[in-house]
Amino acid sequence: MDSNKQDKGLNSPMQRREFLRKCGTILAGGSLATLGGVLGSRAKAGSGDTMWQIDPELCIRCGRCQTECVLPVSAVKCFHANQVCGYCDLCGGYYRANVKELNTAAENMLCPTGAITRKFIEEPYFEYTINEDLCNGCGKCVNGCSSFGNGSLFLQIQQELCLNCNECSISKVCVSNAIQRVPVSSAYKLKDKA
Amino acid sequence: MNTFLIARFPKPDFTSGYQYPEIIHGLPYETFWSWMDVAVLVIMLSIAAWAVHKRRSRGVLFTESIISVLYFGFFRSGCVCSVGSIQNVVLALNDSSYNLPLAVLLLFLIPLVFALFFGRVFCAGVCPMGALQEIVNVRNFRLSRAVTNALGFIPWIYLAFAIMYAATRSQFIICRFDPFIGIFRMGGDIGMIVFGVILLLLSVFIGRPFCQFLCPYGALLGLVSRVSVRKVEVTSKECINCTLCHNACPVDAIRPPHANRPEETRMTGVKRILLYFVMLPLLTIGGALLLQSRSEVLTGANKDVRLMRMLNEYDAAPDEGMTPEVEAFYEMGRSIDELTERVDATMLSFRHWSLIAGGMIGLALGCRLIRLSLKRTRKTYEIEPAACVACGKCFNYCPQNKSKIKYEPQNL
Secondary structure, eight states: OHHHHHHHHHHHHHHHHHHHHHHHHHHHHHHHHHHHHHHHHHHHHTTOOEEEEEOTTTOOOOSHHHHHSSSSSOSEEEEEOTTTOOOOSSOTTTBOTTOSSOSOOGGGBOOTTOOEEEEEEETTEEEEEEOTTTOOOOOHHHHHHHHHSOOOEEEEEOTTTOOOOSSOTTTTTOTTOOEEEEEGGGOOOOSSOO | OOOSSOOSSOOOOOSSOOOOOOOOOOOOOHHHHHHHHHHHHHHHHHHHHHIIIIIOOHHHHHHHHHHHIIIIIIITTTOSOHHHHHHHHHHHHHOTTSOOOHHHHHHHHHHHHHHHHHSSHHHHHTSHHHHHHHHHOOOOOOOOHHHHHHHTTHHHHHHHHHHHHHHTTSOOHHHHTOSSHHHHHTOSOHHHHHHHHHHHHHHHHSSOHHHHHTOHHHHHHHHHHTTOSSOOOSOSSOOOOOOHHHHHOTTOOEEOTTTTOOOSOHHHHHHHHHHHHHHHHHHHHHHHHHHHHTHHHHGGGSHHHHHHHHHHHHHHOGGGOOOHHHHHHHHTTOOHHHHHHHHHHHHHHHHHHHHHHHHHHHHHHHHHHHHHHOOOOOSSOEEOTTTOOOOOHHHHHOHHHHOSSOOOOOOO
């Protein structure tokens, strides 16, 4: 008898609670579906995945790419646009400024890690190549090339190394807002291929 | 001025038949892997839901935890994750020019949909951050209810701030203050790695401190799982009130019977709830206005605003020298008018969003007060769905899950 009474007493609020809970379920499900629908339709219209790229037009080689990347050695590397290069002997990206003799003595070299090599092609042209494994993205050579040469060296994010962080930690401190998300379909922002 | 393709030297006229080298740059593999992540997520969530609701097996969940830490954590380096995707979704909602990848939208929605049906199975062993804490957890020292309730409010504050900063395009604070990403990547910001290690050491003795007291996505999942279709249950059989599950729960989600039976008269309780209902709009409005009044300070997280302040500082004292940002500003030949326009727009959007975020915090606080003063009568041990991370620790402790013989509780 006693337990019967208790059950009756509990019965009505339980049903009310159950009803409220069902309303909540429908509300939550509805709002999730709406959110998914609104954003899903928009996402379909867009071109999908994005990746981080440096806009070489905006980059001013401040040097933060070398230190701010979450990787121990930055995913930002120096790229070389051969189509733009002047193939000079006295290369502003290869030699330090005011170099006395054009030889590969260590004191003449601009790159701190020795990542730039050159090959004699024909008088007076030299072909320059970047060894990405050695490059740390400091941008010293880019600065030299942009100041004295054609600007064929530039910094770019190497996609094989980039972790594609949700928010690129270099972009947070990039002084010229040069690091932006670009659609994967537009791939690399290069200097020789517009 | 900036130097972009300045032809100081003409294009060389090679006579030796030299060909320009074909340089192939490493291709982004993200498109494939982001879909792989979604697929793995769905499979792992399905297995977790089965393990929690049908099989009641902690073993399966623990194995999933290890897989998740290895795959989502160490192999995929933790980006982009469901927790961080809140910010992408908010940004996409607020700014239609932001291109939200479909995979990121799915990473955000799928765990919530699973929570709507099965409770927080995402936390159980799919989220690498929860899994990492779960693996190192040895024993649980129970914090007092009051402490848990107070600290458990932090995720809502965190969520409100994350939404505000993401919507104003200022920062992704959830990503910036992610304590475990440094551990997964074995490198990164040293301060956050130290914080992550401290959290991990804590989680040896306290169940999942990050999930309980920090995770903003957990707050959302908890909200949805309150109304989930199926609730996580310790046993499919009858509860015998042995308290073993309650003692085993690392997040203190199992409520004992009659533990919060009202000691006061019914009227006092009703009055209190009525008071809280009256306070709810006041708290919401109060929170909104309070945070908005501080929006000037909050804007400091925005890059444009910081640059504007640096420029002002430089104008005030040019002898101090230029910061790299100021130098870049002048070198790029940007105009102060354009920047002022951007800063004004940012300030305005901060005024809006601090209002929303403050209101959200106030509303959440009011709702929490109401919930805490709702007195319920329970006859058996029950899982509170919002707090339960479905880790499955209780399953093995419940004697009802072990015995094949049905236990008949004696009616004394």
